[in-house]
Amino acid sequence: MERELLLTGVGGQGVQLAAQVIGRAAAIDGRSVMVFGLYSGMMRGGSSDSTVVVADGPIQAPPIVSHSWSAIVMHHKYWAPMVPKLRPGAVVLLNSSLFEGDIDRQALQVFDVPVTDMAADLGNPMGAAMVMLGAYAGVTGLVRVEAAVQGMRESLPPYRQQHAAANERAIRAGAQAVEQLATPAWETAGADA
Amino acid sequence: MERELLLTGVGGQGVQLAAQVIGRAAAIDGRSVMVFGLYSGMMRGGSSDSTVVVADGPIQAPPIVSHSWSAIVMHHKYWAPMVPKLRPGAVVLLNSSLFEGDIDRQALQVFDVPVTDMAADLGNPMGAAMVMLGAYAGVTGLVRVEAAVQGMRESLPPYRQQHAAANERAIRAGAQAVEQLATPAWETAGADA
Amino acid sequence: MTRRLMEGSEAMAEAAVASGCRFFAGYPMTPFTELLEHLARRLPEVGGVCINAESELEAVGMAWGALATGARAATGSTGQGLSLMQESFSEITLAELPLVVFNMARGQSDYFQATRGGGHGDYRHIVLAPMDIAEAVELTQLAFHLADRWRNPVLVYGDYLLAHTAEAVDVSPMTFAPLPPKDWAVDGSLGGTSRSRTVSSLGVGKVNRPGGGIPAHFEAVVPKQAAITAEEVRVETGFLDDAQHVVVAFGTPAKFVRYVVGQLRAEGVHVGFVRPISLWPFPYEAVAAAAEGVRSVMVFEINGGQMVDDVRIGVQGKAPVVSIGGISTDGSGFGVGPLLDVEVIRGRVEAVVSGQEVPA
Amino acid sequence: MTRRLMEGSEAMAEAAVASGCRFFAGYPMTPFTELLEHLARRLPEVGGVCINAESELEAVGMAWGALATGARAATGSTGQGLSLMQESFSEITLAELPLVVFNMARGQSDYFQATRGGGHGDYRHIVLAPMDIAEAVELTQLAFHLADRWRNPVLVYGDYLLAHTAEAVDVSPMTFAPLPPKDWAVDGSLGGTSRSRTVSSLGVGKVNRPGGGIPAHFEAVVPKQAAITAEEVRVETGFLDDAQHVVVAFGTPAKFVRYVVGQLRAEGVHVGFVRPISLWPFPYEAVAAAAEGVRSVMVFEINGGQMVDDVRIGVQGKAPVVSIGGISTDGSGFGVGPLLDVEVIRGRVEAVVSGQEVPA
Amino acid sequence: MTTVLTRGTVTIDVEGCKGCELCIPACPPRVLTMSAEVNGLGFRYPQLHAGCTGCRACLDMCPDFVFEVYKYDTPVELEVEQ
Amino acid sequence: MTTVLTRGTVTIDVEGCKGCELCIPACPPRVLTMSAEVNGLGFRYPQLHAGCTGCRACLDMCPDFVFEVYKYDTPVELEVEQ
Amino acid sequence: MTAERSIVPTGSPPASAHRVAELTPDLLLTEEHQMCPGCGEPLALRVLLDTLSQLGVAQRTVAVMGIGCYTSFSGTMDLDLVQALHGRAPSVATGVKRMLPDRVVFTMQGDGDMVNEGLQEVVHTAARGESVTAVLLNNGVFGETGGHMTATSVIGQRTKNTLEGRDAEYHGHPIRIGDLLATLDGSAYVARGSVHNAGAVARTKRMVRRAFESQLRGEGFSFVEILTMCPTGWFVPTAEGPGYMDDTLGQVHTMGELKARPGGGPSDHASGALAPEARPGGGPSDHASGALAPEARPGGGPEGGVGR
Amino acid sequence: MTAERSIVPTGSPPASAHRVAELTPDLLLTEEHQMCPGCGEPLALRVLLDTLSQLGVAQRTVAVMGIGCYTSFSGTMDLDLVQALHGRAPSVATGVKRMLPDRVVFTMQGDGDMVNEGLQEVVHTAARGESVTAVLLNNGVFGETGGHMTATSVIGQRTKNTLEGRDAEYHGHPIRIGDLLATLDGSAYVARGSVHNAGAVARTKRMVRRAFESQLRGEGFSFVEILTMCPTGWFVPTAEGPGYMDDTLGQVHTMGELKARPGGGPSDHASGALAPEARPGGGPSDHASGALAPEARPGGGPEGGVGR
Ligand SMILES: Cc1ncc(C[n+]2csc(CCOP(=O)(O)OP(=O)(O)O)c2C)c(N)n1
Ligand SMILES: Cc1ncc(C[n+]2csc(CCOP(=O)(O)OP(=O)(O)O)c2C)c(N)n1
Ligand code: SF4
Ligand code: SF4
Ligand code: SF4
Ligand code: SF4
Ligand code: SF4
Numbered sequence A, B: 001m002e003r004e005l006l007l008t009g010v011g012g013q014g015v016q017l018a019a020q021v022i023g024r025a026a027a028i029d030g031r032s033v034m035v036f037g038l039y040s041g042m043m044r045g046g047s048s049d050s051t052v053v054v055a056d057g058p059i060q061a062p063p064i065v066s067h068s069w070s071a072i073v074m075h076h077k078y079w080a081p082m083v084p085k086l087r088p089g090a091v092v093l094l095n096s097s098l099f100e101g102d103i104d105r106q107a108l109q110v111f112d113v114p115v116t117d118m119a120a121d122l123g124n125p126m127g128a129a130m131v132m133l134g135a136y137a138g139v140t141g142l143v144r145v146e147a148a149v150q151g152m153r154e155s156l157p158p159y160r161q162q163h164a165a166a167n168e169r170a171i172r173a174g175a176q177a178v179e180q181l182a183t184p185a186w187e188t189a190g191a192d193a
Numbered sequence C, D: 001m002t003r004r005l006m007e008g009s010e011a012m013a014e015a016a017v018a019s020g021c022r023f024f025a026g027y028p029m030t031p032f033t034e035l036l037e038h039l040a041r042r043l044p045e046v047g048g049v050c051i052n053a054e055s056e057l058e059a060v061g062m063a064w065g066a067l068a069t070g071a072r073a074a075t076g077s078t079g080q081g082l083s084l085m086q087e088s089f090s091e092i093t094l095a096e097l098p099l100v101v102f103n104m105a106r107g108q109s110d111y112f113q114a115t116r117g118g119g120h121g122d123y124r125h126i127v128l129a130p131m132d133i134a135e136a137v138e139l140t141q142l143a144f145h146l147a148d149r150w151r152n153p154v155l156v157y158g159d160y161l162l163a164h165t166a167e168a169v170d171v172s173p174m175t176f177a178p179l180p181p182k183d184w185a186v187d188g189s190l191g192g193t194s195r196s197r198t199v200s201s202l203g204v205g206k207v208n209r210p211g212g213g214i215p216a217h218f219e220a221v222v223p224k225q226a227a228i229t230a231e232e233v234r235v236e237t238g239f240l241d242d243a244q245h246v247v248v249a250f251g252t253p254a255k256f257v258r259y260v261v262g263q264l265r266a267e268g269v270h271v272g273f274v275r276p277i278s279l280w281p282f283p284y285e286a287v288a289a290a291a292e293g294v295r296s297v298m299v300f301e302i303n304g305g306q307m308v309d310d311v312r313i314g315v316q317g318k319a320p321v322v323s324i325g326g327i328s329t330d331g332s333g334f335g336v337g338p339l340l341d342v343e344v345i346r347g348r349v350e351a352v353v354s355g356q357e358v359p360a
Numbered sequence E, F: 001m002t003t004v005l006t007r008g009t010v011t012i013d014v015e016g017c018k019g020c021e022l023c024i025p026a027c028p029p030r031v032l033t034m035s036a037e038v039n040g041l042g043f044r045y046p047q048l049h050a051g052c053t054g055c056r057a058c059l060d061m062c063p064d065f066v067f068e069v070y071k072y073d074t075p076v077e078l079e080v081e082q
Numbered sequence G, H: 001m002t003a004e005r006s007i008v009p010t011g012s013p014p015a016s017a018h019r020v021a022e023l024t025p026d027l028l029l030t031e032e033h034q035m036c037p038g039c040g041e042p043l044a045l046r047v048l049l050d051t052l053s054q055l056g057v058a059q060r061t062v063a064v065m066g067i068g069c070y071t072s073f074s075g076t077m078d079l080d081l082v083q084a085l086h087g088r089a090p091s092v093a094t095g096v097k098r099m100l101p102d103r104v105v106f107t108m109q110g111d112g113d114m115v116n117e118g119l120q121e122v123v124h125t126a127a128r129g130e131s132v133t134a135v136l137l138n139n140g141v142f143g144e145t146g147g148h149m150t151a152t153s154v155i156g157q158r159t160k161n162t163l164e165g166r167d168a169e170y171h172g173h174p175i176r177i178g179d180l181l182a183t184l185d186g187s188a189y190v191a192r193g194s195v196h197n198a199g200a201v202a203r204t205k206r207m208v209r210r211a212f213e214s215q216l217r218g219e220g221f222s223f224v225e226i227l228t229m230c231p232t233g234w235f236v237p238t239a240e241g242p243g244y245m246d247d248t249l250g251q252v253h254t255m256g257e258l259k260a261r262p263g264g265g266p267s268d269h270a271s272g273a274l275a276p277e278a279r280p281g282g283g284p285s286d287h288a289s290g291a292l293a294p295e296a297r298p299g300g301g302p303e304g305g306v307g308r
């Protein structure tokens, strides 16, 4: 089974790191994984999208997916082109601190999480994406929260390790703020969990 | 009618200039002309070959000729590959001051002119090629001697004009040292002469 | 080495290290940058050298020097940076040095540059185009081997997608047939012995052992290229047996095409594919065989129409050749544009199969 | 201007001046050097500028700047120097600047570089290959016209023989259809007006007039190339009517081929020739027509086999395509080798006609 | 409650701010502080307090061009919370 | 006829000479002069006269490596034409 | 502390007050840009555009842009403009100037563009004495590609591909490009400024003005290097950018005028370029204008910079 | 006059005499070459090869050659050798040295190669402090292609494409490359010599030796510029070459040591490199060795050269 996740935000919001962390977490959970990040130019306020595919067998799909099982929306600016790619009933986590615009709450299972505010409250204003990925793990079970924490630590370059503790708090806060779906991503928590 | 001349020597002997001068002289004489020079690298002692084609109508031949009516041999070093291109009976002027080796005096009409020595005697040791081209004009009548003198003046760049007088003496000395062929290049001396 | 989530750039860097590459020089440029970053970190760990060259011109020159000593060495960039290296590329080929070049292309519009030689002269690089990370790990190692085998540069043709996609991969060293010793390399030891060596693109040796000279040196290119053409064609084909239509594609887009062809076959459409893995030498014979008796040969490439020339040469008029790709880029000019989408490709293939116009 | 003995380089320089070229920058390299020398002398005389650029990279950059102001400007070199300019060439094409490039090639082995674009991306230069000085004078003038007409670079493909052969020639200015004004050029006058201009290869305008953006800019390449292909093919053919064999050749070697074909025809051999004058766009249709019903299509080119690809694309399998050229150079590497000889070419054509092996 | 003689003032385009804080130390009288709230892009932004001199340093140091600087025709007294 | 005490001498590879004349002024005692005759390539070449010191300057200045320089074990007297 | 004071409304201009300076440079088509928070390049841009505006040459100016983060300014600068390739702006500017000798021509380049990829271009253009002004935004990194070492990165500087810091043995030494260009006969005016505080911005503006004045007098090549913050590439918080610059790049690439043609004396030393009231009052650092020594200091090393 | 003296036979070595120096450099495979009459490049070649021979490093040396007339030496030098492209030798040498750090690596380049086409290469290599020695044969022209202006041609110099002489306004100013390289932190030894007379040859030989000694000590980049005659490119008779050089190039590119690391003191000041008897006796010019100041003179301008 292949589970897709699309992430969108603006440069600087941490979308690429979040995608990486989920990918590493899935690998830690023993699954096949493919992560593809697409961002314009450098770390400036342009678009920042990413795709994650996690599977319990080898992945057949090419790294750009046409249909997705879920989405994380850190900002609405580059969200529109993503909408048609979501399968009916797809799980969407919205950054409700910033999100503006319409979303079809009938067709999609939408979860509003005010991650920018939560991150600010945690004293880690740049940690919104970490809160979000904690929430995503909590809602979908696509990766285990513990795997996400470990994946985050492995994803930080040496010169950013000082942020690890704050990020861990952010991930756990996100996970605690939500409830798991009735039908999560997998039957079991993790292939080797 | 197309008349070909092949010239060969070593770099620094003035072969390219001599070919140029003959070309300009032929143009002065009102004929069609094509001159092609081939020399290795720069003015260092490598090969220095040139081809001149003069015609009384438009030239059909490409600039590298397979068969030649005449040749000027300033040095024997790069002479061998030229031999098979000479038509039977071709007119060959040899720099007898330096030439070493064999030449088929049966098949070719050979004229020995000690142009290096003559140039030295004239106090113009670098003028051997000019002596030779005077001799060539004298023997073949392919260009008029007066046209050759004028062509030489036009061929010198401004910063070499100081050599014009000495070169003129060299050309005339060459012409005087030889006798014209019984059957020169053309019936008339020059198209507009 | 155990499986680890690595982006393509990192996996290729690891594969280079596993191949014994010990010198790299490069200059950052999207999407090549990460390959350089990984090698800058990894090579010193294994006793190698990675220089952050001051420009692409310097990078390729440094690699040239390292190669001349017999080391396995590489450089890379993307289209523009490789354009700057063209003079060196052709001359390194003439000098018969085993350079490996990573072209992390911004799309596929450098096909001509890669296969026809953007530089002057008659040189050709062997060009290997992986479709995904696993294959990139293999072809990178093969590249170092072939470069040494033929004393000819090999270019690995990746792209943005390959560089920036991460998968859990395992880079283990491959084994190849043994290679002759690099007795042509200079190590400085033969000065004053009358047997000193020259590494040169000019075909010149020493006066006491002049070699064949420039004409012979240049002419030696022709038989060498013929030998490579005879031995190094690599291609994957699928579903050709009873195909009425064939799609030709290379690199990461070929992975999309293969997926689409698989889907269509499952639905009973008689379509097959040819995926050139070596772009030079190009699999003309495979294309010719595939073209036999089909109704169309489609070419899907992300550019204005380049590989289509090679496909036409292969097809030799046996079937209509139809371009179904095109220039496609994101707003930044180096990312991935709208054509790289399974649905879009499927739509184009179906249009040709059903005899309609290809949608723009 | 009256007839005067001029070498090809000088004649081309005069033709450039007659075309209104007022800027040139170049760096010496055999056999391009003399063209630079003549322009260094002539341009200041007519109020133009010729810069002895410090390298080819600088030369092409300077030409770029001059072109951006709307001036007619050119640069040039030979193979290696042009390799260095490849990055600029492709981007100047994307910037739609009317550059003229003189490629005084060391042979014909830069055919790929010239016609496929040695640089990155989908660019194409219009390539015009004169066979002698008189034609070079015309094609040089045409080059400046076409560059402006299409806002696309044009490369004039000369060689050692063309550069160094002297003939008595007459350079008179030609007239062409009128051209649109260069309202895209910058002159510095529109700063602060909200209508300021941008000359860029990146497809970007100003925020208030952004244009189509990078994707649209890149995609515009395709229809433009199609239009040039439709209108600018130039070719000479001869003796095709009842030909059983056809020889394809371009540039100065084509003059030899034409001479040989003329000789053979006079002797009753059924052979004709096709001489592409524009190498891009290539005269595929003329080649296709010539290939109809013949026994062989020979390709004579002085390289390892490059134009033969285009001939194959044109012939589409209708007749066997036989290479009868090859790499041929003198000892210096940039002069003229043994294949450029009427007897040698004749021998090769006769061999094919009589069904024998082509002599090596 | 005291007041401060204030010769200048600024306007701040809060939505243009990227929260870099370069304006804060640049202000000689130190009358700028960062907000607790964030703007639409999620950035904190500067707020002005009494005592601005209209010196322009904030304008010169803001990479996002959010400031306009004014001088009162007559200086005003503004309140400062102690 | 007089003689000069001559400490050194040279050999000259006449056929290697390209007639540049750089050796002539380089020789401190000025004992080199150019020939009137030419060699096989048509160049005039240097000739040695009495008085060489074996100083090596000609060797150092000849681009065509035609000189070898020697010192006599015992200086010799050589004739000079007046 | 300030935090406790009451907040003054800043939404709209107050009544009975006048603006002390133009809102933004009037040669900008928009104030928006996509540079990172805390980037120094927009500050340098403003300095440049303000100067062109004040000199009144905007309608006879051609800009030639390099490739780096600043490239995005090409869409917002209201100037006739030619986009060059990475490193190649000086040659392009040469071509423009030779065809339009009475126009003001300048390049905007980064350290990666000018001192790495295009070092040869700028040195030759300077040696040629080409009458153009080159403006260098020097942040000691390739900002655009993610913060890698450039030829101006200082010893010990940590960059994306020198994670242990630039090591002279392995990575070599930084080039002080301004000092190098000042040694060439063709350069007429060479100075190095910075935008790391308001005083530096003001001094830099005077340098830029003097560079263009030199071009207008036809003296030869003029050059202003501006040190700019790149918190992203330096991996430091935005607020620490200026201090980090001062401690690292600023110690090697010291600020000051490095060369000026005797003829081109202290044009506007006392005022002119900068209206007096626009000067930062008791700003965080000095603005001792005496440091702008009017005479040439070719090859001037670290000793002669403006006090920071 | 000398012409009247009787001629001494010079066909073969005399009896009872000993050779004062090696016949030709022992690292030459042949004495023949195709350089023009009066060319200075073979003189520089001999200086270089003699030095390598005397230092005893020939069997651990790699030469990297540029493209110019001197390129033809690659066939006659008995050294392991890599032929680089025009301008690119310093990068190639870098690659060689990094892979063979204990070998002696040098480049031989001309002014066209190094100061035109490859200026960036040599400056970056010097800044990088790469432990290689670059030898420049500076004749102020592209000899190989026919005598055109280079970036070192001096003002007023007539060349093939500056027929009226190099004009600073139109063609720019020459680059004094040695002076420029001396300003870089990565360069350890920089000197400029010449071969226009026997004294200059001897002094140049000491410079070359000191440069290689610096490399052997691992101090960084070392550089020797050698002014060489090119009568062909200068359009002067061969015999006038040395005088012409002295009057033109020599006035701008003044001879002397421009930089030396304090540690690398006066190695062989008194002798060693040059056996005393090999010194030109009362040669045409001085050989005051004091001019080889051992201490660093970065940026040293015209004032500090060796007397010519
Ligand atoms: C030939 C070439 N090589 C590499 C690049 C990739 N590239 C784009 S911007 C850049 C760095 C720019 O650095 P700098 O000029 O210092 O500007 P900054 O981003 O720091 O402002 C590089 C390496 C390119 N565009 N062209
Ligand atoms: C890229 C490139 N451009 C131009 C040339 C042509 N070229 C060959 S040698 C030469 C000049 C060499 O000048 P220099 O290095 O000064 O050596 P010299 O001939 O004066 O000894 C030039 C321009 C080349 N080989 N490669
Ligand atoms: S104008 Fe000056 S005093 Fe007022 S807020 Fe800005 S920096 Fe502070
Ligand atoms: S300097 Fe500008 S962008 Fe930065 S915090 Fe202050 S107002 Fe915001
Ligand atoms: S060794 Fe000295 S003295 Fe003797 S010939 Fe040579 S230069 Fe003259
Ligand atoms: S220096 Fe040498 S080549 Fe020149 S004249 Fe003297 S011996 Fe002959
Ligand atoms: S990466 Fe650096 S230079 Fe680029 S926009 Fe960001 S801060 Fe500015």
Ligand code: SF4
Pocket (backbone or CB within 6 Å): B042, B043, B044, H034, H035, H036, H037, H038, H039, H040, H041, H069, H139, H143, H144, H229, H230, H231, H232, H233
């Ligand atoms: S052209 Fe000049 S440098 Fe070249 S060999 Fe002749 S004299 Fe020497």
Ligand SMILES: [Mg+2]
Pocket (backbone or CB within 6 Å): G068, G110, G111, G112, G137, G138, G139, G140, G141, G142, G143, G150
């Ligand atoms: Mg930078």
Ligand SMILES: [Mg+2]
Pocket (backbone or CB within 6 Å): H068, H110, H111, H112, H137, H138, H139, H140, H141, H142, H143, H150
């Ligand atoms: Mg030179």
